[in-house]
Amino acid sequence: MTEETAVDPEEVIQEIEEIYETEYEIGQDNVEKWGLDMHNPVFFISGAMIVAFVLFSLLLPEVAKTSLEATKTWIQIVFDWVLLSAGNVFVLFCLALIVLPTGNIRIGGEEARPDFSTISWFAMLFAAGMGIGLMFWGVAEPAAYFTDWYGTPLNAPAFVDGASPVAIQNAKEAALGATMYHWGLHPWAIYAVVALALAFFAYNKGLPLTIRSTFYPLLGDRVWGPIGNVIDIVAVLATIFGLATSLGFGAQQAAGGLEFLFGLGKGLPTQITIVACVTAVALISVVRGIDGGVKLLSNINMALAFLLLVFVIFASSLSSFASNLVTTLTGYSEMLLPLSNPIGREDDTFYHDWTIFYWAWWISWSPFVGMFIARVSRGRTVRQFLTAVLIVPTAVTTVWMSAFGGSGMEQIENGVGALADGIGDEALVLFQMLENLPLTSITSFLGICLVLVFFVTSSDSGSLVIDSITSGGKTTAPVTQRVFWATMQGVIAAVLLALGGTAALDALQAGAVSTGLPFTFVLLAMCVSLGRGLYHERLLLNAVSEAS
Amino acid sequence: MYSRIMVPVDLEHADKLEKTLNTAGDLARLYEATLCFVAVSGKVPNRVARTPQQFEAQLNMFAREQGERLGVATSSLIKESVDVPVELDAKLLEALDEVDADLVVMASHIPGVADRLHLISSNAAWIVKHADVSVFVVRP
Numbered sequence: 303m304t305e306e307t308a309v310d311p312e313e314v315i316q317e318i319e320e321i322y323e324t325e326y327e328i329g330q331d332n333v334e335k336w337g338l339d340m341h342n343p344v345f346f347i348s349g350a351m352i353v354a355f356v357l358f359s360l361l362l363p364e365v366a367k368t369s370l371e372a373t374k375t376w377i378q379i380v381f382d383w384v385l386l387s388a389g390n391v392f393v394l395f396c397l398a399l400i401v402l403p404t405g406n407i408r409i410g411g412e413e414a415r416p417d418f419s420t421i422s423w424f425a426m427l428f429a430a431g432m433g434i435g436l437m438f439w440g441v442a443e444p445a446a447y448f449t450d451w452y453g454t455p456l457n458a459p460a461f462v463d464g465a466s467p468v469a470i471q472n473a474k475e476a477a478l479g480a481t482m483y484h485w486g487l488h489p490w491a492i493y494a495v496v497a498l499a500l501a502f503f504a505y506n507k508g509l510p511l512t513i514r515s516t517f518y519p520l521l522g523d524r525v526w527g528p529i530g531n532v533i534d535i536v537a538v539l540a541t542i543f544g545l546a547t548s549l550g551f552g553a554q555q556a557a558g559g560l561e562f563l564f565g566l567g568k569g570l571p572t573q574i575t576i577v578a579c580v581t582a583v584a585l586i587s588v589v590r591g592i593d594g595g596v597k598l599l600s601n602i603n604m605a606l607a608f609l610l611l612v613f614v615i616f617a618s619s620l621s622s623f624a625s626n627l628v629t630t631l632t633g634y635s636e637m638l639l640p641l642s643n644p645i646g647r648e649d650d651t652f653y654h655d656w657t658i659f660y661w662a663w664w665i666s667w668s669p670f671v672g673m674f675i676a677r678v679s680r681g682r683t684v685r686q687f688l689t690a691v692l693i694v695p696t697a698v699t700t701v702w703m704s705a706f707g708g709s710g711m712e713q714i715e716n717g718v719g720a721l722a723d724g725i726g727d728e729a730l731v732l733f734q735m736l737e738n739l740p741l742t743s744i745t746s747f748l749g750i751c752l753v754l755v756f757f758v759t760s761s762d763s764g765s766l767v768i769d770s771i772t773s774g775g776k777t778t779a780p781v782t783q784r785v786f787w788a789t790m791q792g793v794i795a796a797v798l799l800a801l802g803g804t805a806a807l808d809a810l811q812a813g814a815v816s817t818g819l820p821f822t823f824v825l826l827a828m829c830v831s832l833g834r835g836l837y838h839e840r841l842l843l844n845a846v847s848e849a850s
Numbered sequence: 851m852y853s854r855i856m857v858p859v860d861l862e863h864a865d866k867l868e869k870t871l872n873t874a875g876d877l878a879r880l881y882e883a884t885l886c887f888v889a890v891s892g893k894v895p896n897r898v899a900r901t902p903q904q905f906e907a908q909l910n911m912f913a914r915e916q917g918e919r920l921g922v923a924t925s926s927l928i929k930e931s932v933d934v935p936v937e938l939d940a941k942l943l944e945a946l947d948e949v950d951a952d953l954v955v956m957a958s959h960i961p962g963v964a965d966r967l968h969l970i971s972s973n974a975a976w977i978v979k980h981a982d983v984s985v986f987v988v989r990p
Contacts, residue, residue, distance in 0.1 A: 328897045329862070337959065410893065411901065417893070417932050505893065508900020591936025678932075680893055777894045778862070778934045780971075 479633020510775020
């Protein structure tokens with residue numbers, strides 16, 4: 303028998319360290335002028351392309367809308383299976399990393415400790431990319447599936463007046479289960495992959511905090527060249543247009559809400575005022591930095607959202623909430639597999655216009671949300687990080703949907719209020735539901751505040767992310783640059799609203815969502831790269847402990 | 851007159867600091883004071899160091915080298931921050947307390963158009979406004 307030759311741990315350490323040894327200096331491509339610090343060419347090309355796209359959608363709104371929406375629809379129909387399968391891959395990949403020994407690796411090294419308390423950290427997870435959505439769709443989405451407003455999951459029979467209790471229960475289960483599918487493990491797995499990859503390569507491997515760095519194990523020093531520039535520029539465009547169009551639509555919706563509640567006009571002046579106010583508060587928040595700005599607002603918002611949640615649970619009845627919670631959990635677990643299956647789908651409307659749209663949406667937002675999560679997640683182990691990012695938000699969302707969606711569906715079932723006549727304007731659904739609970743004016747006002755503050759936190763965290771990417775992964779660039787990006791979002795939203803109207807907003811939003819397809823491939827490659835990186839780190843840590 | 855002089859340094863721009871360092875060294879020798887180099891650092895990798903540990907080593911080395919070059923006793927202090935550009939001023943003020951310095955010598959840019967338009971802020975100006983010890987602002 304031959305004796306196994308022991309590998310010298312020193313050699314392993316040297317070999318792995320060589321893989322990540324790069325000559326690249328963070329900020330070496332940057333232009334430092336007028337006290338600013340910008341990556342060349344990412345900053346300048348991104349800026350030029352933003353102007354070009356805005357002009358395109360303003361000068362030729364119909365052409366822009368038709369072409370960009372056609373692209374989005376083409377992606378939704380032709381690449382449906384790619385997006386859906388990729389979503390499944392991300393969930394499985396995250397679950398595997400939780401179980402495998404790589405889960406012990408700590409982001410930022412063994413000595414690192416978290417910069418933020420767990421509560422603030424969770425608050426910030428929601429603040430960046432999902433808070434607004436939960437406000438708008440918490441009631442509307444389950445209600446939509448329940449009433450077949452725009453397709454039902456797997457063509458499940460919707461609620462009809464006089465249906466049997468069993469049929470009603472089944473319709474609820476399908477509605478809540480499918481909503482959870484869209485807001486549960488899958489989106490958070492998408493965010494988690496990007497966040498973990500960015501955090502690992504920046505905090506453990508010392509690479510710049512920018513999207514391209516996550517490909518270092520695959521591409522080596524080529525990531526600092528044109529390939530990396532393209533990845534970073536697309537990430538910037540997806541983020542700024544995703545945020546600016548959301549702000550534009552959000553202003554329209556919030557104006558609708560204000561008219562519904564207080565009878566204020568919902569016309570352009572109100573909308574522009576809302577954009578201006580959100581941007582102004584975002585600027586204050588940006589100037590106050592992470593700790594005094596976005597963290598503080600996230601904590602406030604979490605407390606307010608919690609109050610609203612508790613109110614809805616008790617106002618609509620604790621027992622029905624409990625039964626809705628069970629329904630959501632059963633629905634989600636029963637529908638998770640069938641809804642994840644891309645083969646032989648017959649529920650075209652639901653599959654393409656809801657699920658695939660959401661998947662493209664989450665993926666196109668992943669550079670933004672992922673990078674923000676990465677920025678605030680140092681000091682947690684891979685296992686803690688993934689468990690927390692996947693499980694906690696999914697659990698919170700389950701409670702949220704059961705309370706808000708459950709309450710909305712109950713009103714529909716009992717023929718109470720405006721919802722009983724079906725969904726008209728989806729932005730008003732939350733307020734229509736609250737109208738039939740006590741203290742309407744207080745809760746609706748709270749609702750509007752929550753929506754607006756979530757816009758502020760998104761805008762603030764978005765500026766932080768765009769600034770980091772456009773300064774080559776430097777996080778010490780002057781705050782003026784973040785102010786610039788936050789202002790740009792507001793200006794783009796206002797200009798689009800004022801000059802281009804809904805067509806221009808639709809066009810650019812379709813454009814932003816379309817980046818979901820290229821990013822699907824980017825994210826799949828990121829999984830491979832991250833897997834390699836973590837494997838190397840594991841070998842390295844083993845060798846280090848052997849050597850000592 | 852002075853016994854401890856605090857010198858805020860940005861290691862990323864150490865090449866532009868020579869005049870400030872020489873000024874601080876001259877003052878330290880004149881008053882037989884010690885120099886304490888203070889750096890505010892984030893945990894995100896930067897040009898100077900890829901990890902916080904490396905950064906600490908870099909700053910220590912910097913302080914030692916400058917001590918030898920200037921012929922004065924030196925020390926160093928790192929203030930950690932999650933958001934350097936925003937927290938820099940406040941962290942430097944904290945450091946001033948910790949170091950217990952009686953003079954600050956720091957570099958500042960020559961005011962230009964960007965300052966008139968309030969596009970960029972001046973850290974030195976802020977320290978002058980808020981510190982209760984003397985501040986020596988060195989122009990490049």
